[in-house]
Structures are given as C-alpha cells and as structure tokens.
Amino acid sequence: MRKILLVGNPNVGKSxxxxxxTGVRTTVSNYPGTTISYTRGFLKLGEEKVEVIDxxxxxTLEATTEAERIALRMLETGDIVINVANATxxxxxxxxxxxxxxxxxxxxxxxxxxxDTKHRGxxxxxxxxxxxxxxxxxxxxxxxxxxxxxxxxNIPKATSPGIPTRSRDERWAAIGTxxxxxxxxxxxxxxxxxxxxxxxxxxxxxxxxxIAVLISAFLVIRFIGESLIAYVLDPLFNELWAPVILGLSxxxxxxxxxxxxxxxxxxxxxxxxxxxxxxxxxxLYVPFAMVLPYIISFYLVLGLLEDVGYLPxxxxxxxxxxxxxxxxGYAIIPxxxxxxxxxxxxxxxxxxxxxxxxFIASTLISIAVPCAALQAMIFGLVGRRGGQYVVIVYATxxxxxVILGTILHHAVKGFSPELLIxxxxxxxxxxxxxxxxxxxxxxxxxxxxxxxxxxxxxxxNIVYSLGLFDxxxxxxxxxxxxxxxxxxxxxxxxxxxxxxxxxxxxxxxPLALSAKQLVVAxxxxxMFFPCIATFVVLLRELGLVNMFKSAGVxxxxxxxxxxxxxxxx
Amino acid sequence: xxxxxxxxxxxxRAGQSGIVARIQGGFGLxxxxxxxxxxxxxxxxxxxxxxxxxxxxxxxxxxxxxxxxGMANRIIVELD
Numbered sequence: 199m200r201k202i203l204l205v206g207n208p209n210v211g212k213s214x215x216x217x218x219x220t221g222v223r224t225t226v227s228n229y230p231g232t233t234i235s236y237t238r239g240f241l242k243l244g245e246e247k248v249e250v251i252d253x254x255x256x257x258t259l260e261a262t263t264e265a266e267r268i269a270l271r272m273l274e275t276g277d278i279v280i281n282v283a284n285a286t287x288x289x290x291x292x293x294x295x296x297x298x299x300x301x302x303x304x305x306x307x308x309x310x311x312x313x314d315t316k317h318r319g320x321x322x323x324x325x326x327x328x329x330x331x332x333x334x335x336x337x338x339x340x341x342x343x344x345x346x347x348x349x350x351x352n353i354p355k356a357t358s359p360g361i362p363t364r365s366r367d368e369r370w371a372a373i374g375t376x377x378x379x380x381x382x383x384x385x386x387x388x389x390x391x392x393x394x395x396x397x398x399x400x401x402x403x404x405x406x407x408x409i410a411v412l413i414s415a416f417l418v419i420r421f422i423g424e425s426l427i428a429y430v431l432d433p434l435f436n437e438l439w440a441p442v443i444l445g446l447s448x449x450x451x452x453x454x455x456x457x458x459x460x461x462x463x464x465x466x467x468x469x470x471x472x473x474x475x476x477x478x479x480x481x482l483y484v485p486f487a488m489v490l491p492y493i494i495s496f497y498l499v500l501g502l503l504e505d506v507g508y509l510p511x512x513x514x515x516x517x518x519x520x521x522x523x524x525x526x527g528y529a530i531i532p533x534x535x536x537x538x539x540x541x542x543x544x545x546x547x548x549x550x551x552x553x554x555x556x557f558i559a560s561t562l563i564s565i566a567v568p569c570a571a572l573q574a575m576i577f578g579l580v581g582r583r584g585g586q587y588v589v590i591v592y593a594t595x596x597x598x599x600v601i602l603g604t605i606l607h608h609a610v611k612g613f614s615p616e617l618l619i620x621x622x623x624x625x626x627x628x629x630x631x632x633x634x635x636x637x638x639x640x641x642x643x644x645x646x647x648x649x650x651x652x653x654x655x656x657x658x659n660i661v662y663s664l665g666l667f668d669x670x671x672x673x674x675x676x677x678x679x680x681x682x683x684x685x686x687x688x689x690x691x692x693x694x695x696x697x698x699x700x701x702x703x704x705x706x707x708p709l710a711l712s713a714k715q716l717v718v719a720x721x722x723x724x725m726f727f728p729c730i731a732t733f734v735v736l737l738r739e740l741g742l743v744n745m746f747k748s749a750g751v752x753x754x755x756x757x758x759x760x761x762x763x764x765x766x767x
Numbered sequence: 768x769x770x771x772x773x774x775x776x777x778x779x780r781a782g783q784s785g786i787v788a789r790i791q792g793g794f795g796l797x798x799x800x801x802x803x804x805x806x807x808x809x810x811x812x813x814x815x816x817x818x819x820x821x822x823x824x825x826x827x828x829x830x831x832x833x834x835x836x837g838m839a840n841r842i843i844v845e846l847d
Contacts, residue, residue: 286829287828399817401816513833517817517835616822616835616836618803621832621833
C-alpha cells in the first residue's frame with residue numbers, strides 16, 4: 199500500500215488535515231510539538247486505498263529533537279509527501295518545502311491557515327508560487343475543511359521537480375527571490391489579541407496574566423469537578439445505585455467471598471462507596487464519581503489553554519526557574535500534561551532536545567506531578583479533613599520538585615540547552631475542537647483506567663481473603679511504621695499503587711488514619727513509584743538502565759520526604 | 768557588545784527594531800536560528816525580555832519567537 203506523509207513545520211495544522219483526510223481523530227493544539235509520535239489512517243484515492251501518516255512537525259530535515267528524528271525516519275518510508283505549509287509565514291515554511299523538493303519523492307503543498315492571510319493583510323500569488331515550486335499548491339483551511347477536497351484531488355498530481363541539492367545559503371537566497379515575487383504584506387495596526395499577546399510575554403504584565411490564568415484554571419477545575427460530584431454523581435449513586443447494591447447484597451446472603459468481591463463490605467445497612475471495596479460499589483464509584491468529574495474539568499481547562507495558545511507563553515515566563523532544574527521553559531508543557539496523566543506527559547518530553555533533559559523531566563514528572571486521578575482522590579479524601587492538609591500535600595510535592603530538580607541538574611552530566619520556540623498567535627478555538635479533544639481524553643481514561651481499577655479491586659479482595667497481607671505488612675513494618683508513622687497495613691496501598699494510585703489512596707480510607715498520616719501517605723504514594731502504565735512508557739522512553747536510576751531516585755525521595763513529614767508535622 | 772549601531776539582542780530595549788547583522792555561534796546555533804527565520808539581513812523587533820537573564824521574545828516575519836538568553840546574546844543587531 200502506498201504511503202502518504204504529512205510533513206511540515208510545527209503548529210501549522212498537520213494533525214487537523216490528517217483528521218480531515220482519514221476521519222481518524224488526533225490530538226490537536228495550538229503549540230509547536232503536540233504530535234510527538236506518528237499516527238496512521240487510511241484514505242480512498244479513487245479505487246486505491248492509501249495509508250496516511252501524520253508526522254511530527256519539523257523546521258528542517260536536520261533534526262534537533264527526538265520528535266524531529268522520528269519525522270526524519272518516517273520520511274524515508276513515504277511514497278508521496280503532502281507538505282503542509284503556513285500561509286501566514288511562507289518564509290519559514292518554504293525552507294522545508296525546498297528541502298523536500300530536492301528529494302526524489304513526489305510533493306503536493308497544502309497552504310494551510312489560508313483564511314488567516316486575509317485578516318492579516320497577507321497576499322500570496324498562488325500561480326507564481328506554483329511556477330516557482332513546480333508542484334501543486336492548494337490553499338486550505340483545515341479547521342473548516344475548506345480546500346481539503348481539492349487537496350485530495352491533487353494528490354495524484356504530486357510531482358518531484360528534481361531540484362538539485364543546494365546549500366543552506368542557496369536555499370535561503372532562493373526563498374528570498376520567491377517571497378519578493380509572490381508575497382505582499384499590507385501594513386496594519388495591532389488587534390486586541392495581538393496586544394494581549396505582547397503583554398503575555400512581558401515580565402510585569404506577563405507575570406500578572408500568568409498568575410490570573412493559573413488561579414482561574416484551578417478555580418474553574420474545582421468548581422466544575424465539585425459541582426459534577428455534588429449535583430450529578432453523588433445523587434445518582436446515593437439515590438439510585440445504593441438501593442440496587444443493598445438489594446443485591448441481600449440476594450447474595452450478605453457475606454461471603456463472592457459477595458465481598460461484587461458488592462463489598464456492607465456495614466450497618468448502608469453502602470459506603472469509598473470503603474466497601476466491591477466491584478459494583480467502590481469499583482464504579484471511585485472512577486465515575488470521584489475521578490471522572492475532575493478528569494472532565496481538568497481536560498476542559500487544559501484543552502482551552504492549549505488551543506488558545508497560552509502554554510508557550512507560560513514556557514517563556516517559567517524559563518529561568520526551569521533552568522534551576524536543568525530544564526528549559528518548554529518542559530513546563532509535559533509537566534502540565536502530567537497533572538492530567540503521567541503517560542502522555544512522559545511521551546511529551548520528546549519535544550525536549552537532549553537525553554539528559556528527558557531523563558530529568560520524566561523523573562520529576564513521575565515523582566512530583568500527581569495525575570488527575572490521584573489528585574481527585576487527594577481532594578476527596580484528604581480534603582475532608584480540611585483544606586490546609588491538601589495545601590500541605592501540594593506544597594510538599596512542589597518543594598520536592600524544586601529540590602530534586604536542583605539535585606538532578608547538578609548530578610546528571612551535561613548542560614541544559616536553551617529555549618528556542620516559535621510562539622503561536624492567540625486563537626479563539628472552535629468549541630467543536632475543544633470538546634472533541636476533551637472527549638478523546640475522557641474516553642482514553644475510561645478505556646484504560648476502568649479495567650485496571652476493577653482488576654485491582656479483585657486482586658485486593660483475593661489477597662485479603664487469603665491473608666497474604668499480614669506477612670508482607672509485618673516484613674515492611676519497620677519502614678512503614680518506624681520511618682513513616684503509618685499503620686503497617688498501609689504498605690498494601692503502596693503495592694496496589696503500582697496498579698492504580700486512585701484505588702491505592704482509596705484503600706487507606708478504612709484504616710482510620712489521622713489527618714497527618716493521610717498527608718504522609720498521599721505524598722509517599724504520589725512519589726514512591728509510577729503506576730504500571732507510566733512505568734511501561736518510562737521503560738520504553740528511558741531504557742532499562744536509566745529507568746532503574748530513575749526508580750532509585752523515586753524510592754529514596756519518597757521515603758526521605760515521608761520521613762521528614764512524619765517528623766515535622 | 769556595543770559598537771556604533773551594533774548591539775546584542777539582549778541589550779536592545781523592548782520595542783526597538785533593527786536588522787540582524789550576524790550570529791556569533793557555530794553551525795548548530797546558526798541552523799536552528801535560521802530555521803525560525805532569524806538570519807543576517809532579517810528585520811526584527813524586540814517585544815520583551817524576562818528578568819534574571821530570561822528569554823528574549825522578538826517578532827520576525829510577523830511571527831513571535833522566544834530565544835534563551837545565551838543564544839539571544841549571540842545575535843547582533845544593527846539598530847534602525
């Protein structure tokens with residue numbers, strides 16, 4: 199089957215075009231480096247079925263990041279290239295176009311963001327551009343679908359004009375000539391969005407905007423999450439589902455192994471959805487009523503920040519601070535993604551240049567950035583004892599993030615590269631795209647988390663009924679009780695944390711911990727070891743040796759931090 | 768550095784414009800900056816710089832680019 203590659207600069211809309219061509223949904227955002235791996239889909243070209251591949255963005259065919267290296271390797275395998283160019287910035291897009299034309303692969307150019315040229319006063323003479331390049335050039339507006347049909351019709355007309363290989367300077371000279379002939383730019387005044395753009399990267403106004411954005415993001419996430427729980431999910435579970443569970447419990451005789459696995463421990467004729475630990479009680483309540491509301495609210499807010507184009511500006515503001523941790527400002531993007539789920543966060547470290555940065559960023563994310571599922575449980579369980587305890591958990595993780603980053607920065611050989619990023623214009627994203635992305639991420643959570651949560655609950659019930667816990671608990675008691683001041687049974691929660699951290703924290707609910715113990719347990723659970731999904735990705739991205747190093751850092755950091763908290767609280 | 772109208776990007780004031788005169792660095796740096804449209808002869812406007820040796824944000828070809836302090840220091844601009 200023939201392969202069509204979508205190749206272009208970062209943040210020009212390759213993934214949107216990909217979705218339009220194949221119907222396959224992908225994550226699209228308004229910042230360079232959203233696509234860090236390739237996605238495949240299929241397209242019918244007349245009678246022929248062809249494979250379409252969405253390739254990570256790259257400015258040139260000389261790679262500097264892991265995502266760009268992936269793009270280069272993909273290019274070797276393509277039969278046709280759709281070069282997605284930015285109509286509002288031809289100068290930059292054409293360099294890659296010329297490099298592609300020097301290769302022996304047929305090319306068709308999609309001139310995307312075409313609608314933007316009109317209100318930005320940019321005029322492009324398409325006919326002249328086609329003459330210069332010698333390949334079809336199709337203006338497109340991927341977000342609305344304009345020009346996609348013409349693009350598909352022109353794929354068979356893709357050609358390789360056979361331009362001889364040129365030097366860098368020759369290419370830039372050629373681009374200068376082309377731009378002079380095909381592009382005219384009217385002078386015009388700043389729009390309010392552009393004024394806001396400039397204000398966002400100035401020290402004073404930028405700082406104020408950043409604080410306002412982060413505080414409102416936090417408040418909106420909490421408001422939506424808590425409202426969903428209080429007005430939708432808790433009533434659903436308490437009014438509708440609890441009677442079903444109680445009926446089922448009676449039907450199954452009120453006790454026994456199967457009873458406990460299915461509906462959990464029922465005490466006093468009422469269902470405690472957090473503590474009962476049955477598949478149909480906690481197994482549904484934890485993911486749907488405790489975690490899902492925060493997943494929805496977090497990804498709605500993150501999606502908006504991504505699509506508006508705010509995140510690269512935050513990277514500029516955070517750059518100096520991130521350098522203390524051996525990273526540069528752009529590492530804030532994987533870190534923020536980690537507040538949703540550590541798996542895509544570790545993958546997103548591919549936008550960083552060096553192995554060293556990726557090691558530091560991945561390790562810090564796994565240790566000090568709790569995922570939304572764990573955070574929802576922290577809010578749910580620790581929050582009940584008082585907001586100040588939640589603050590202590592977050593403050594501890596933040597301090598650990600800074601201290602560990604500083605240590606890793608000095609301990610890991612090498613230097614930290616500098617920030618160099620294109621900052622996209624602010625865009626008001628279409629709601630369809632924001633909602634579609636949120637739905638994809640929620641679906642991803644449900645599909646991956648629910649089976650593991652249910653599996654973990656079965657495992658917990660089996661191990662409890664066999665009495666295996668006592669042996670482990672006694673063995674680790676010196677560390678768990680002596681060092682961390684937790685009841686020895688808490689070790690089971692740490693073990694289950696390898697499967698799912700939300701369930702693991704839920705396991706602490708029946709142990710009647712003091713608020714202080716709950717704080718220590720939450721922090722240790724967050725830092726101790728990644729969950730299995732993150733572990734697999736870390737292993738693949740870092741390799742075995744670095745994964746072991748990373749795990750060593752995690753375990754020691756968790757124990758030291760837990761012990762300190764136990765001493766000072 | 769400051770010779771006549773030549774000044775490094777880090778020492779320009781926000782709002783000042785000029786033409787890139789040269790990039791003092793190896794091929795790696797020159798390549799990466801070129802890829803973002805920053806090369807001798809290009810007209811740029813400085814938008815801001817962060818405090819404490821933070822990154823410099825400029826406008827080039829109607830797009831904004833943020834450049835780490837060390838790199839920005841190696842970009843020499845001829846002021847208007």
